[in-house]
Amino acid sequence: MPYRLLAGLTLLLSCCTLQAGDLPAPVSYTRDIQPILTEKCVACHACNDAPCQLNLGSAEGLLRGANKVPVYQGERSQAVDPTRLFYDANGVSAWQRKGFYSVLEPRGGQAALMTRMLELGQQAPLPPNSKLPDSIALGINRENVCPLPEEFNAYAAAHATQGMPLAVTGLSEAEYQTLQRWMAAGAPVDQQPLQPNAAEASQIATWEAQLNLPGARQALVGRWLYEHLFLAHIYFEGGEPGHFFQWVRSRTPSGQPVDIIATRRPNDDPGRREFYYRLVPVQGVIVHKTHITYPVGPKKLQRVRELFYANDWQAQAVPGYGPGHRANPFLTFEAIPAKARYQFMLDNAEYFVRSFIRGPVCxxxxxxxxxxxxxxxxxxxxxxxxxxxxxxxxxxxxxxxxxxxxxxxxxxxxxxxxxxxxxxxxxxxxxxxxxxxxxxxxxxxxxxxxxxxxxxxxxxxxxxxxxxxxxxxxxxxxxxxxxxxxxxxxxxxxxxxxxxxxxxxxxxxxxxxxxxxxxxxxxxxxxxxxxxxxxxxxxxxxxxxxxxxxxxxxxxxxxxxxxxxxxxxxxxxxxxxxxxxxxxxxxxxPDPINRCYLAAGGQCSRPGLSPALADAEQRLSRLAALPAARLKVIDQLPEATMLRIEDSSGRREVYSLLRNRAHSNVAFLLGESYRYQSRLDTLTIYPGVLSSYPNFMFNVPAAEVAAFVDAMQQASDPQAFEKIVERWGIRRTHPQFWTWFHDLNRYIKEQDPREAGVLDMNRYENL
Incomplete structure (x- = not known):
C-alpha cells in the first residue's frame, strides 16, 4: 500500500476514536509549520550555505528540496549553474531539472526523507548540556551527507546520532507531533507570497519610474543604481515592519507581473534591448547573515535626483555588457560625474561595506x-x-x-x-x-x-x-x-x-x-x-x-x-x-568598556543603565583590550562569544566578546597558522550582537558578573575554562538553548527592528 495512503488511513482511524468536538484542527503550514522551522531549522538551513541546499525559510525552499552539490566549492574546475531561490527557477519540476529532489514525497514505500530525518533525531536525543560525541563534526568545513530517500537506511546506520535538528537540543514533543500530523496529511502548503501594502506600492511605482526613465543619460544612471543596490533589502518610510524589497531586472514593465531576467551577475547582458528595473518583495524568513538593509523614502529620492540629474552632463549611448565593461566600471560609467557616484556611496557607506561582508563572497x-x-x-x-x-x-x-x-x-x-x-x-x-x-x-x-x-x-x-x-x-x-x-x-x-x-x-x-x-x-x-x-x-x-x-x-x-x-x-x-x-x-x-583609559572619571560603563548593569560593564572593562599574554582565557575562547546579562528586574543586555587574533601579516590566502601570534590576541567587549555567526554564549545573572570576571581572569588552562562553561555556558545541548539563542535576535529587534534576522548556528561550538 502506498505510504501516503497508509498514513492517511492511520490518521483517519485515530481520529475516529475521538469525539467530534475533540478533532484536532487541520495543520496550517503558515500558522503551525513555518514557525517551527523558523525556530529550530532556519538557523542552519538558509542561504547559499544551507546544508544540502535545503532552505527552510519558506515554502518555496521546502518544496524545492535538497541537492547534493554544495554552492560553496571553491576548488571546482568548472562553474556550475546558479540555484538562487526565487530567482533561477520557478516550481518544483524546474528545480528538479537542476538536480533537486523532494524531502516531502514518500518514495519506494518509505516515509518522506524529512519525516525520517526528524524521527532519527527524536530517537537519539543528546544528553542535556553535554559535550558532543567525536563522531559529530560541526563547523563551516563539515562535509554534509545528503542522502537520497533510498539512501536513508545506509545514512541512519552510519550516523545514528545525526538526525535532525543536528547536534542540538531538538524538537519538543508538541512540535514533533505537529510536523508528523502535517506530513501524514500530505504536507499541504498554504503560504502566500508577501505583498506590498498601498503605501509601499505607491513608493515602488515612483522608484521604478525613476530608474526606468527613457534616454541614454537616464538609462545609464538607472543601470549604475541597480548595480549598486541589487543586493539591498530595501525598506520604505512608512512601510510595514518586516517588509523588504529587492531590485531585479524584468521583461515586463511596472504594472505587470514581474518576469525576472536571471543572469549570473547583475551586470551581465540581459539578452534583450527592452527590460525594466523592478522592486519585488523579499520572500521567506529574514536571516541576519544576508540582511543588508537600505532605507528609502522621499528624501532619498530627492538626493538621487540632486546627485545624478541636477547638472547638464550627457551620455551619448548606453555601454554594452561585455567582459571589458564588467571589469572596469570606471570606464563603463565615466559619463556620470564621479563626484556624484562617490557621494552616493559615502551617504550610504555602511551599506556598501556591509555588502562586502554579508554578500556571498565573504x-x-x-x-x-x-x-x-x-x-x-x-x-x-x-x-x-x-x-x-x-x-x-x-x-x-x-x-x-x-x-x-x-x-x-x-x-x-x-x-x-x-x-x-x-x-x-x-x-x-x-x-x-x-x-x-x-x-x-x-x-x-x-x-x-x-x-x-x-x-x-x-x-x-x-x-x-x-x-x-x-x-x-x-x-x-x-x-x-x-x-x-x-x-x-x-x-x-x-x-x-x-x-x-x-x-x-x-x-x-x-x-x-x-x-x-x-x-x-x-x-x-x-x-x-x-x-x-x-x-x-x-x-x-x-x-x-x-x-x-x-x-x-x-x-x-x-x-x-x-x-x-x-x-x-x-x-x-x-x-x-x-x-x-x-x-x-x-x-x-562610544566605547567606554574597551577604552576605559579615556573615560572621564574612570567611568567605564554607558549612561542610562540600571546600577547592576552599570556595575557589570565596569567589571567587564577589566577583561577588555588586554593581550592574551596577560589574559590567558583568550586562548580558550572562540572568535565571537555572546554574553547575556540580566539584572533582578528582568532587564537584560547582550554583549559580544570578540577574539581578535594577531598575525605577523595578512598578505597570503593560505598558511594562516604560520603567521599567527597568539600571545598578542586581544578581547573586544561591546554591547550588541556583532556577528551573524555566534560561536558560543554565556548567560550570567548581573549579581554573578563579579564571579564571572574573576573566573575569566584566573582561568589559565582548559580545565579552569571548563568550569566557567559548566556554570554559565549555553551549549548546543542545553535544555534552554533555543530560548537563549533566539533571545539574541529578540535583542536586535528591540534595539533596531529593521536589522533583526535569524542568526546562523552552523559555527556554534559545544565547548
Missing amino acids: RGQIATDVIRDQFWVLFQDPSSDLYLSDARYQGQATPLLAMPGQNDNVGSILSLWLSYRDRRNAYEDLRRDHYAKAPTPDWPSLWAGNDNAWLTVFRHYDSATVNKGLIGDVPQSMWLFDYPLLERTYYQLVVNFDVYGNVAHQAQTRLYFDLIRNGAEINFLRLMPAERREDLLDGLYENAGKIKLWLDYQRIDDDTASSLGLDKKRPMRDFAEQLLRHAGALNAA
Whole structure:
C-alpha cells in the first residue's frame, strides 16, 4: 500500500476514536509549520550555505528540496549553474531539472526523507548540556551527507546520532507531533507570497519610474543604481515592519507581473534591448547573515535626483555588457560625474561595506584571510579626492582600474593575475606621484558627512562583520577609502563575484582583494608622519610579508609631509585619540568598556543603565583590550562569544566578546597558522550582537558578573575554562538553548527592528 495512503488511513482511524468536538484542527503550514522551522531549522538551513541546499525559510525552499552539490566549492574546475531561490527557477519540476529532489514525497514505500530525518533525531536525543560525541563534526568545513530517500537506511546506520535538528537540543514533543500530523496529511502548503501594502506600492511605482526613465543619460544612471543596490533589502518610510524589497531586472514593465531576467551577475547582458528595473518583495524568513538593509523614502529620492540629474552632463549611448565593461566600471560609467557616484556611496557607506561582508563572497577562512581581525575604516573627503577634481589624472587612472575575474580559464590564472597586478601597481605609482604634489592631508581631508563616516570591521576567522562607529582599542591597521578604491572593492567583491564560479574566478577575486587591502593601508599611511611610514608598514608585513612588499606591492610615499601634527613616537594612538575627538557625535559607537583609559572619571560603563548593569560593564572593562599574554582565557575562547546579562528586574543586555587574533601579516590566502601570534590576541567587549555567526554564549545573572570576571581572569588552562562553561555556558545541548539563542535576535529587534534576522548556528561550538 502506498505510504501516503497508509498514513492517511492511520490518521483517519485515530481520529475516529475521538469525539467530534475533540478533532484536532487541520495543520496550517503558515500558522503551525513555518514557525517551527523558523525556530529550530532556519538557523542552519538558509542561504547559499544551507546544508544540502535545503532552505527552510519558506515554502518555496521546502518544496524545492535538497541537492547534493554544495554552492560553496571553491576548488571546482568548472562553474556550475546558479540555484538562487526565487530567482533561477520557478516550481518544483524546474528545480528538479537542476538536480533537486523532494524531502516531502514518500518514495519506494518509505516515509518522506524529512519525516525520517526528524524521527532519527527524536530517537537519539543528546544528553542535556553535554559535550558532543567525536563522531559529530560541526563547523563551516563539515562535509554534509545528503542522502537520497533510498539512501536513508545506509545514512541512519552510519550516523545514528545525526538526525535532525543536528547536534542540538531538538524538537519538543508538541512540535514533533505537529510536523508528523502535517506530513501524514500530505504536507499541504498554504503560504502566500508577501505583498506590498498601498503605501509601499505607491513608493515602488515612483522608484521604478525613476530608474526606468527613457534616454541614454537616464538609462545609464538607472543601470549604475541597480548595480549598486541589487543586493539591498530595501525598506520604505512608512512601510510595514518586516517588509523588504529587492531590485531585479524584468521583461515586463511596472504594472505587470514581474518576469525576472536571471543572469549570473547583475551586470551581465540581459539578452534583450527592452527590460525594466523592478522592486519585488523579499520572500521567506529574514536571516541576519544576508540582511543588508537600505532605507528609502522621499528624501532619498530627492538626493538621487540632486546627485545624478541636477547638472547638464550627457551620455551619448548606453555601454554594452561585455567582459571589458564588467571589469572596469570606471570606464563603463565615466559619463556620470564621479563626484556624484562617490557621494552616493559615502551617504550610504555602511551599506556598501556591509555588502562586502554579508554578500556571498565573504564565507570561509580563505575569503577573510587577507584582512585583520579588527580595523577601522575611514573615507577620503570628495574635496580631497584627485580622481574627482583632476580630469587629467582621472583620464590616466581609469584604464588602470580594471579588475580580474571575467576570464575563468584555469590555465591562465597566473598570467591574468600578473597582468592585473601590474596594472594596479601602475595605478598606485600614478596615485603616489600625483598626491605628492597635492595639498598635504589634514583633518578636513577625511569625510565626516554623517554617522557612516567611521566604521569598524571585525573578522571572526571565517566570517566578518561591520558596524558604525569606532569600536575597540586602537587597531594595528586602519583603512582609508577614496573613490577608486571603494568602487573597486564593491565591484570586485559584490557585483563581479560569482559564488557559482570556478577556482580561477574565485582565486582571482581573492588575490585582487589582497591588493585592495594593501591600497587601503597605503592610503591611510599618508596621514602618518612621513618618517614613520616605513616602520608602520613593516609592522604590518612582518616575516614572510616582506616578500609581498618586494614582489607585489609598490613603494609608498615616505617623503611628503602630513599636516595632522601627530606624535611621532606613538602616531597611531595619537591619531586615534584625535580622531575620536574630531568624530564627536558622529561616532555612532562610544566605547567606554574597551577604552576605559579615556573615560572621564574612570567611568567605564554607558549612561542610562540600571546600577547592576552599570556595575557589570565596569567589571567587564577589566577583561577588555588586554593581550592574551596577560589574559590567558583568550586562548580558550572562540572568535565571537555572546554574553547575556540580566539584572533582578528582568532587564537584560547582550554583549559580544570578540577574539581578535594577531598575525605577523595578512598578505597570503593560505598558511594562516604560520603567521599567527597568539600571545598578542586581544578581547573586544561591546554591547550588541556583532556577528551573524555566534560561536558560543554565556548567560550570567548581573549579581554573578563579579564571579564571572574573576573566573575569566584566573582561568589559565582548559580545565579552569571548563568550569566557567559548566556554570554559565549555553551549549548546543542545553535544555534552554533555543530560548537563549533566539533571545539574541529578540535583542536586535528591540534595539533596531529593521536589522533583526535569524542568526546562523552552523559555527556554534559545544565547548
